[in-house]
Amino acid sequence: MPPTANSALIAAVLLLLAVDGVISKSTIEPCSNDDSCNALLGYTLYTDLKVSELAALFQIDPIVLLAANSIDISYPDVESHILPSQLFLKIPIICSCVDGIRKSVATRYKTRPSDTLANIADAVYGGLVSADQIKDANSISDPSVLDVGQSLVVPLPCTCFNGTDNFLPAVYMSYVVKTVDTLAGIAARYKTTTTDLMVVNALGNAAVEDGDILAIPLSACASNFPKYASDYALSVPNGGYAVTADHCVECSCTPGSRLYCQPASLSVSCSSMQCKSSNLMLGNVTIQQSSAGCNVTSCGYGGFVNGSIITTLSSSLQPRCPGPQQVPPLIAPPTVVSPDMALSPGPSPSQLGGAPIGVLPGSVVPSTGSSIVLPPSANGPSGSSSGACTLVNPLSSISVAMGLVLFVKVMLPFL
Structure with a gap:
């Protein structure tokens, strides 16, 4: 079978899986070097948590977590403050290149009684990772058997794209789409355009589904x-x-x-x-x-x-x-959680007028x-000068892609 037919067969398999809802769309950024970048996770608290507990969940500095969300770090005993359930926060992480894919692997989770991989993925980490991704990252042969206190690597999604969007500095946030979300609504909320999000996430159209993970460029x-x-x-x-x-x-x-x-x-x-x-x-x-x-x-x-x-x-x-x-x-x-706090990060200075710097009037x-002052492209992100990073969509795990390719290779002699 010619190579073009092979590609068509793979595409057909991927399309069938996507239509059937077996997998959610996710932005995967291949990489070929050992550099890293600052990235963010859009995360909604699944229960009331102390600042220190939330920071420990992602193995990050509590002060860095608070600062990323413009929360006053001088508040008395701020690390023991209880954050309310359903609060949306930006979680700062380091995005690395691991096995040729951008991801964060610094987070480890210690299992508790009654934990399942599905519960850890969907409830604790809010759908930012799948049960299969945790299973593969930890070489778990039987996911139904988890030892209490077992330390699990939690691979979390992230992208760098050379830290730019339309030639301007940007930090990318991984965002889990909710049932009420539309691409236009997400774009408006994060001060970007539908076209930009479609290009960044390699979307063929503006349709998004509950559980999809989008890379959102934040100026x-x-x-x-x-x-x-x-x-x-x-x-x-x-x-x-x-x-x-x-x-x-x-x-x-x-x-x-x-x-x-x-x-x-x-x-x-x-x-x-x-x-x-x-x-x-x-x-x-x-x-x-x-x-x-x-x-x-x-x-x-x-x-x-x-x-x-x-x-x-x-x-x-x-x-x-x-x-x-x-x-x-x-x-x-x-x-307490207001409607805005459940959906978006802290406002920018242009939204609220900001606060004056405490220096001379x-x-x-x-x-x-x-800051590179260049006009943005009319067709969304122009990408980077490096050819090392391209976009693959709609897989939520590189292991799924590899499995599909192997399946096609095995089946080709019989077609």
């Missing part, structure tokens, strides 16, 4: 820290914060895609945050009107290197003095990051 501010910095390639989605430098520095994405970093609100022991040859501290900005324009001087963040906070002093002459810069508003740890913070 972000990218850093330009040196490669030897421990927080190299830090990228912060609009509307949230990233805590870095051992909890000493918090960075946010402000209007205009400017990365702004300032001392974090935690009481921790930190290295010096003063810019050299200046009395300015990290995040401080001064402005001075002159006949030639407006002199703007700022103390920015340059990365965390060997336990030290790198500060950078920059000065510029601008035609006019800028207005006050704004950062995403912080919220108290939620105790009328000051602005020049970007410490990089």
Whole structure:
């Protein structure tokens, strides 16, 4: 049988499975290197959980979790705060390249009495993973037999796509489609377009089903820290914060895609945050009107290197003095779930007007990051210059794809 016929047969099998509802669509990003990126999971709490319990469920820093959702980390005893069931949160993860596929494998789950793989996948992790994926990742021969206290690797979906969307910085969130969702509604909620989501997720049409997992690009501010910095390639989605430098520095994405970093609100022991040859501290900005324009001087963040906070002093002459810069508003740890909290992440500064930075009135913070100002493509994402990453859809597990290919190869001699 010629190769084109082979491809047609495989496509027919995949289409049949998709139509019959055997598998849900999911975005799979092949990869060929060992780099990683910042990514997010859209997660809805299945029960009331302490902040520390939720963080332990994904093996992440509780403070990093709170910051990503613009929750005030200075709240008293915030790690013991109980988050309500059905609250939607963004879970920050590291997206790696594992066996040629982008995924996160840092999460491990310790089984409890009465646990089943289906319950762990669907209830505990909200459909972000399937029972078969957990089974394959842990080489479980009999899924009906789980030992209490058994540690299971939980492979979670993620994508990088070179950290860009339409040539602009972006962080991708894996989102589980709900029954009430439409692609147009999801696009509106996350300030993108239906066309963009279709291109990113290789969708032939705008139809989505309950349980599908979409990769959603969230506009972000990218850093330009040196490669030897421990927080190299830090990228912060609009509307949230990233805590870095051992909890000493918090960075946010402000209007205009400017990365702004300032001392974090935690009481921790930190290295010096003063810019050299200046009395300015990290995040401080001064402005001075002159006949030639407006002199703007700022103390920015340059990365965390060997336990030290790198500060950078920059000065510029601008035609006019800028207005006050704004950062995403912080919220108290939620105790109840409003309709918005059950559906979407924290608002961006452009939605609520933001909160003024606590520095001089009328000051602005020049970007410490990089923003490529290019017009977006009329046909959605332009992708990246690297050819290593392409999109495969609609499989929820690479093991399913491999099994189907093997099935076709075995059956070909009999066709």
